[in-house]
Amino acid sequence: xxxxxxxxxxxxxxxxxxxxxxxxxxxxxxxxxxxxxxxxxxxxxxxxxxxxxxxxxxxxxxxxxxxxxxxxxxxxxxxxxxxxxxxxxxxxxxxxxxxxxxxxxxxxxxxxxxxxxxxxxxxxxxxxxx
Numbered sequence: 753x754x755x756x757x758x759x760x761x762x763x764x765x766x767x768x769x770x771x772x773x774x775x776x777x778x779x780x781x782x783x784x785x786x787x788x789x790x791x792x793x794x795x796x797x798x799x800x801x802x803x804x805x806x807x808x809x810x811x812x813x814x815x816x817x818x819x820x821x822x823x824x825x826x827x828x829x830x831x832x833x834x835x836x837x838x839x840x841x842x843x844x845x846x847x848x849x850x851x852x853x854x855x856x857x858x859x860x861x862x863x864x865x866x867x868x869x870x871x872x873x874x875x876x877x878x879x880x881x882x
Contacts, residue, residue: 753822753829755842759810770838772810773864777842779806784866791853798850800878807843810862811835814855821848848879 757777762769775781784805791797801823809818815834821827823846832854833839843849853859867875 753827753847754818754820754831754844756831756833757840757842759838759840761838772840772862773808777808778866780866782866783868784864785868786862786864789851789859789861789863791851791859793853793855793857793859796850796852799848800876801848802845802875803877804845804867805875806845806866807849808864809833809841809843809851811837811839812860812862814853814857814859816859816861817852817854818843819850819852822846823848 759770759772789797809816811833813835815832818831818833818841820829820831820843831841833841851859851861
């Protein structure tokens, strides 16, 4: 349903570096779009699915619970990721996804989607407005 990836943190006397996404992680070979999501305490984003798009999420600040529901089987899972864990979550197409801010304060998430947004063909199907 999803892939959780532990990210490799390279540290030296200057600080640290984490590679978030590498070409071998991508099924499509063209560049999509990178965006930031900032949301308030106890708020939820998402509540939709895509038929062909795939997304990767990286929690930069706070704690975010990813609620994931398989569109076909309706199997549901919840995954909590914080900025302390240095993990990436890959959400493939046909997975309903909600992002719930479980932080005390705001949450900040960096995301990559494998297609750029096209207002004439969004491939985004909303379920509700949580």
